[in-house]
Amino acid sequence: MSALVELRDVVKHFPVSRSLGEIVRGRHPAVRALDGVSLEIGASDAVAVVGESGCGKTTLGRLMLKLTEPSAGAITFDGTALGGLSGASLRAFRRQAQLVFQNPFDALNPRFTIYRAVAEPLLNAGIPRAEHADRVAQAFRRVHLPDLERYLDRYPHQLSGGQLQRVVLARALVLAPRFLVADEPVSMLDVSVRAGILALLREVRDDMGLTAVYISHDLALVRYLCERTVVMYLGTMVEDGPTAEIVRNPRHPYTRALVAAVPVPDADQARAPLPIAGNVPDAREPPSGCRFRDRCPHAFARCAEEAPALRETADGHRVACHLDN
Amino acid sequence: MAERAEERGVIPAQLAARRSWRLPPIVQRLLTMPLRDPFAFVGIVIYLLFLLVAVFADRLATTDPTEILFLSTGKVAANMPPGAEYPLGTTNLGRDIYAQLVHGTESALAVGLSAALIVALVGTVVGLVAGYFGGWIDALLMRIADMALSLPFLPFVIVLIGFLGPDTSNVVLAVVLLLWPNSARVIRSQVLSLRERSYVEAARVTGASQARILFVHIAPNILPLSFVYAAIAIGWAIITEASVSFLGFGDPDNVSWGMMLQDAFASQALSRGQYAWFVPPGVCIILVVVAGFFISRGYEEVFMPRLRR
Numbered sequence A: 001m002s003a004l005v006e007l008r009d010v011v012k013h014f015p016v017s018r019s020l021g022e023i024v025r026g027r028h029p030a031v032r033a034l035d036g037v038s039l040e041i042g043a044s045d046a047v048a049v050v051g052e053s054g055c056g057k058t059t060l061g062r063l064m065l066k067l068t069e070p071s072a073g074a075i076t077f078d079g080t081a082l083g084g085l086s087g088a089s090l091r092a093f094r095r096q097a098q099l100v101f102q103n104p105f106d107a108l109n110p111r112f113t114i115y116r117a118v119a120e121p122l123l124n125a126g127i128p129r130a131e132h133a134d135r136v137a138q139a140f141r142r143v144h145l146p147d148l149e150r151y152l153d154r155y156p157h158q159l160s161g162g163q164l165q166r167v168v169l170a171r172a173l174v175l176a177p178r179f180l181v182a183d184e185p186v187s188m189l190d191v192s193v194r195a196g197i198l199a200l201l202r203e204v205r206d207d208m209g210l211t212a213v214y215i216s217h218d219l220a221l222v223r224y225l226c227e228r229t230v231v232m233y234l235g236t237m238v239e240d241g242p243t244a245e246i247v248r249n250p251r252h253p254y255t256r257a258l259v260a261a262v263p264v265p266d267a268d269q270a271r272a273p274l275p276i277a278g279n280v281p282d283a284r285e286p287p288s289g290c291r292f293r294d295r296c297p298h299a300f301a302r303c304a305e306e307a308p309a310l311r312e313t314a315d316g317h318r319v320a321c322h323l324d325n
Numbered sequence B: 001m002a003e004r005a006e007e008r009g010v011i012p013a014q015l016a017a018r019r020s021w022r023l024p025p026i027v028q029r030l031l032t033m034p035l036r037d038p039f040a041f042v043g044i045v046i047y048l049l050f051l052l053v054a055v056f057a058d059r060l061a062t063t064d065p066t067e068i069l070f071l072s073t074g075k076v077a078a079n080m081p082p083g084a085e086y087p088l089g090t091t092n093l094g095r096d097i098y099a100q101l102v103h104g105t106e107s108a109l110a111v112g113l114s115a116a117l118i119v120a121l122v123g124t125v126v127g128l129v130a131g132y133f134g135g136w137i138d139a140l141l142m143r144i145a146d147m148a149l150s151l152p153f154l155p156f157v158i159v160l161i162g163f164l165g166p167d168t169s170n171v172v173l174a175v176v177l178l179l180w181p182n183s184a185r186v187i188r189s190q191v192l193s194l195r196e197r198s199y200v201e202a203a204r205v206t207g208a209s210q211a212r213i214l215f216v217h218i219a220p221n222i223l224p225l226s227f228v229y230a231a232i233a234i235g236w237a238i239i240t241e242a243s244v245s246f247l248g249f250g251d252p253d254n255v256s257w258g259m260m261l262q263d264a265f266a267s268q269a270l271s272r273g274q275y276a277w278f279v280p281p282g283v284c285i286i287l288v289v290v291a292g293f294f295i296s297r298g299y300e301e302v303f304m305p306r307l308r309r
């Protein structure tokens, strides 16, 4: 299977304003949102990206959609480097890669009717207006909002969160893309509608053969959607493997903590705190060596000296931990 | 397939039916605002009255305001009290005060409206560009704005007119140079926060061009601010013109309320008790400025609290 999306040693730093002391010492502090991420996503794969808040999940998603540029490293889509896209080639890329937003209440222009919002990608892609109504109707049926009459002329504030997220998904699907990134698609929704949206995402991906990335801080939710899971910690990948394997046999101490925090298969339950001490360290000054070491129950001398590389294990995972070597 | 064929026919028809022409919500709110805010309503009524006076000035006052009038005895009709022939009397040089007041409306509105239009235009464009593109363009524009804001108001106007000549358009220019930074800064900060909204990112990811994002997705949200600053600029421009004229730096060929006040002051109308000479232009200035304030306040209250979700 060939990779549709490929990231090689991707680094993303956000410069932060410098204090006087830092200016004097000539230092350039930065939030290291991503620090060397390499990842291949095969066509028609669904990959979950999980990790605590601030570990760089959204940044990763935005990089893959060329909404922001990497500080270093390369990203390719279908064999073409994203860095070189502009003008017509960028527009062609935009037709193929779409995003579902975390906050559906903010994802639609409040001045646009629902019809106009869902037709906008068609307009931008230069599809003749005569086809718009038909394709919008088709997208609406896909997201199970078949009752067109009721929605088309409404404004976003007249719809519920669940309905809005369906509209956002319809907008993402109206161009029939190949690649979809969903950034915490249900975290802002009422628990009562979450299952419906997740089932819809699953159905849409299966029907359209989409390559998909689902971002979440909750392993329990993505377990249902993705065959493969990538676990991130403070801007680095710590584990990558089949979801079932990762849940059954987590190798990295951080993944173990995440799995232990997953409640019984009941997504509605409040998340238990992670069974590890402390908080995520400051992304401006991550610990030396392994970034997880100051919270890791198994940390030993080598962890402070050397950052563990992502290595293949016997059971097909990739794990970045010195314990595994 | 049959279902699809059916919908092919049905949906465009539905859509065509709902394409009935309707005002965009923002225009609706602009138009209905005065009905909800009594102060703004009063302000708009005052403006409309002055607008009517300005448009029909030649018919309301048939006498030339600069003409020196003579009595039938052949003497100059100076310092006539208000009466049937001269509703507000005449000046010490025999000019009709009523005609001056009516024609002063023209110049006041011309100054006010042109300044408002240009301030709103410059402020909006600068604010949009600086906020959306950021980087060195933003830094440059905002440093220029800071410099303009640090200028002392009236001294700057007087110096500028000293250089460029006592022309009304120079008064407008001075007011624009002094007022655009306020609107540009507020609009810029609004654009900065709009730029981060998910729906703007959504427009990008669906392939919208920079121009479309800026003018279709961002600009409509800051238009109300442009209106507010335009309304504020009207009052400032009229006051400035009046001040400049009163101080004697005004356009000598232009009949304005400020010039009337200056004339009345210089010829000691107060000590002669010629209240009809200086009270009406003073009241007109106050009315126009207060009306501008009421209107801008009304728009501010309608649009600023929070954009509808």
Ligand SMILES: Nc1ncnc2c1ncn2[C@@H]1O[C@H](COP(=O)(O)OP(=O)(O)OP(=O)(O)O)[C@@H](O)[C@H]1O
Binding pocket: A014, A015, A031, A032, A033, A051, A052, A053, A054, A055, A056, A057, A058, A059, A060, A217, A283
């Ligand atoms: N535009 C930005 N400017 C500066 N710092 C940023 C920017 N975007 C993200 N960051 C920082 O980068 C780090 C990673 O952010 P990111 O949003 O990718 O995390 P996340 O995993 O999506 O978190 P969450 O679960 O809270 O959404 C954070 O420390 C964040 O503060």
Ligand SMILES: [Mg+2]
Binding pocket: A057, A058, A059, A183
């Ligand atoms: Mg995020």
